[in-house]
Each structure stands twice: as structure tokens, then as C-alpha cells.
Amino acid sequence: MQGFYEQHPYPPPSALDGYRRRWEDDGRRRADFHLHFPEAAYRGNLQVLVAGCGTSQAARHALRRPGSHVVGIDVSAASLGHTDALKRKHGLSNLELARLPVERAGELGRSFDLIICTGVLHHLPDPAEGLSALRGVLAPDGAVHLMVYGTYGRAGVAMLQEYCRRLGVGASDQEIRDLALTLTALPRSHPLARLLAESPDFQRKDALADALLNPQERAFSVPQLLDLIESEGLRFGRWVRQAPYLPQCSGLAATPHAGRLAALPLKEQYAALELFRGTMLRHSLIAYGDDAPGDGCLPRFEGGEWLRYVPIRLPEAACLRERLPAGAAAVLINQAHSYRDLFLPIDAEQLRLYEAIDGATAIAGLLERAAVGKDSSGLRERARRFYGQLWFYDQVVFDASTVRGKGNGETP
Numbered sequence: 001m002q003g004f005y006e007q008h009p010y011p012p013p014s015a016l017d018g019y020r021r022r023w024e025d026d027g028r029r030r031a032d033f034h035l036h037f038p039e040a041a042y043r044g045n046l047q048v049l050v051a052g053c054g055t056s057q058a059a060r061h062a063l064r065r066p067g068s069h070v071v072g073i074d075v076s077a078a079s080l081g082h083t084d085a086l087k088r089k090h091g092l093s094n095l096e097l098a099r100l101p102v103e104r105a106g107e108l109g110r111s112f113d114l115i116i117c118t119g120v121l122h123h124l125p126d127p128a129e130g131l132s133a134l135r136g137v138l139a140p141d142g143a144v145h146l147m148v149y150g151t152y153g154r155a156g157v158a159m160l161q162e163y164c165r166r167l168g169v170g171a172s173d174q175e176i177r178d179l180a181l182t183l184t185a186l187p188r189s190h191p192l193a194r195l196l197a198e199s200p201d202f203q204r205k206d207a208l209a210d211a212l213l214n215p216q217e218r219a220f221s222v223p224q225l226l227d228l229i230e231s232e233g234l235r236f237g238r239w240v241r242q243a244p245y246l247p248q249c250s251g252l253a254a255t256p257h258a259g260r261l262a263a264l265p266l267k268e269q270y271a272a273l274e275l276f277r278g279t280m281l282r283h284s285l286i287a288y289g290d291d292a293p294g295d296g297c298l299p300r301f302e303g304g305e306w307l308r309y310v311p312i313r314l315p316e317a318a319c320l321r322e323r324l325p326a327g328a329a330a331v332l333i334n335q336a337h338s339y340r341d342l343f344l345p346i347d348a349e350q351l352r353l354y355e356a357i358d359g360a361t362a363i364a365g366l367l368e369r370a371a372v373g374k375d376s377s378g379l380r381e382r383a384r385r386f387y388g389q390l391w392f393y394d395q396v397v398f399d400a401s402t403v404r405g406k407g408n409g410e411t412p
Helices: 002-007 017-022 026-036 057-064 077-090 102-108 127-136 155-167 173-183 193-198 205-212 222-231 258-263 266-277 348-355 363-370 379-392
Strands: 047-051 069-074 095-099 112-118 138-149 234-239 282-289 310-313 317-320 330-334 343-346 396-399
Touching: 017 057, 026 310, 026 396, 047 057, 047 102, 047 127, 057 069, 057 077, 057 095, 057 112, 069 077, 069 102, 077 095, 102 127, 112 127, 127 138, 127 222, 155 193, 155 205, 173 205, 222 234, 222 266, 222 282, 258 266, 310 363, 330 348, 343 348, 343 379, 348 363, 348 379, 363 379, 379 396
Parallel strands: 047 069, 047 112, 069 095, 112 138
Antiparallel strands: 138 282, 234 282, 310 396, 317 330, 330 343
């Protein structure tokens, strides 16, 4: 594996000036923080580990969190060299780099509030060993952000990987060029054909090598991934983009199977949606130590504690006002979603509730702003359902730091 990434560092390094400008937005930083830490008060001085940082990921996290100390580790000297160049170019004094495999993260001799490990575990000989090492350096109230490849959505990739193995296709520049040329003859009905047409990654030599010629890779179904994190002392928090995994956010909500799906435990719902959608290329989730404070059930919309949540719009959230369905005042989408059924039509009252969100005011205060019509009866119950929908559809995250540890959360 180390030799492969020395020859083919991935992803390709890129300029980060635009990235830095986007993350100068304090609202974006707060949304990202509360995505990972809904019950904690916002702070910008985290200890962050980027495990398997590649050519630029650690530099990106150092840019987006200038008040935090970021440590990037990788087995590839070539990848770390690219990252070090970005560190010097952008003056990232908060970035520290070390050539170290994920499995030896404990040798850093410290703990981390946030651990980022995306696109790495599925390339390890023993993913459980790597995850166990990360669990060992996780702070007691820390979070782990993981991404691994999905089994079913990458069926076409798996087929071409096996094809390359059978032919003994290597990773030299000439063999990669020959592979790229050969793929132009791929039948349009092949499961990989859509990815080749839609993903710019497959147009690049390094990405093609990483996808089809990587000597060590395995993919995970939802049950396999959830079993893995639980086996290493972690508790599932949420999917980074959760709407694709939720039956109430999909076209399934209008089918005869809606009731059966709703009756399943959440983990079974997630597994069913992965099978039904069929094209999930990767799974990204946030997990916590199984002994971490809190019960992992946020957000809660029973009782009254939800009234003290502060909703914060996610940067990818968009409100559309053209070509609307009948009766809708607007349609909400998350631009990072790839499934077309993930949209939320809203009426005029819901639009007022949505537009009232400023990232600083709790829901109770937003209700006071929105109750400006002639008939506000039942507004609290309608708002409870609506703000829940905003969360399910990846429109908002919640700052619930004022709720934690305050009894049942009932608002006087």
C-alpha cells in the first residue's frame, strides 16, 4: 500500500485559496461544529487528527479551523510532501505532519477532540485494527468522522477491479493509459458506465489507478459498517448526509411499504434504504465513544427541549422559488444530495419559519417571529414537525448546548 501511494499520491493536490475564503464564514464553521457536536457550546480550538491525510486534506482542515491544532498522518512521503508545500504556501502554523500509519496513531501520545478518517479504513489490511487505534486516541467527548466505500453502489467498480486482476493489469503509467483507452469500449449497460460518464475522477490517471488498481480495498454495507464501529467501542451518531438513509425522506414514503419501513429499528431502516437506492458509493458517518457523555438521541422532539434548540442552516441548503409544485411557497433542497427525490416542498407558514432562522435564535424565539398571521393556532405543533423535517432533510443542524444537563428540557 505504501509503495502504491508513493507512486500514485491521491487525491491530486490543489490550490486552496477559494477553500480558505469559503471557510472564513463563521456560520459555515458553526454549522460544521454542531454537525459533529450538537450538545457542546461552540469553540474553535479543537485538537484535530486527520488520519490518512493524503495530499491536501490536513491542510484543508487547518485552513477551515485556524484556531485549532491539526495533526495529519499518512504512510506516503510523497503525499506528505504535497501537504507540507501547502502548509508553507498558506502559512499554516497550526498544522503538524507525521509519517505514520493509522494503525500506529497511538504513537502520537495524545488525544483528539475530532478525528477525520475518510477514504482510508477500506484500504487497510485490517480495518478494525485501524479503527481501534483511532478509538484509542479519541478524547472522552470527542467525535470521529468516517467515510468508507459502499458495497452495492460500487458493484461496477468491483467488477472492473476483478477484470484488471485477471489480466494482471499493473499500475505503471503506460498500463493506466492503456486501461483508460480500453474503458472507452465498455458497454453502456455496464454498472460502471454511469460513473465513468458522470464522475470527473475517472478522467484522471491517479483517480483511475486509485479506483481500479489499488492493491488493498474492501467495501462495506451499512450493517457491516455499523457492526465495525460498535466492535471497536464506538457509538453511531448520525450519517453526515442522512436523508438518503431515511424512508420518510424518500419516494418510499408514498408507497405501500412506508408503514413496514417505519416499524423497523433505525439500523434496519438504514440497511433497507441502502438496498432500495442501490447506488450509494460511500458511507459517511459521525461516531462517538461508547462511553461518551450524552445519550446519542439528539434531536429529541418529545417534551419541550426542542424549543431551546438553535437551528443553523447547512451551507449546502438552498431555498428554490421557481417551478414549484402546486400549493408550495418554496422547495428546500440540499445541493450535496445526489438523489432527486430528496426535496421538501413548504407552504407559506413554513417558509416564514425557515426564513426566521438566523443561526443564533432558539426555536422558541423563531416561533414568536413567525406568528404574524391571522391564525397562529396550533403553530407550536406544526413547528415541531417542520423543524424535525428540516433536520431529517439535511437543511439544518442544531446547537443544543443550552439543553444538555437541564432536566427534561421543558420550557416554562
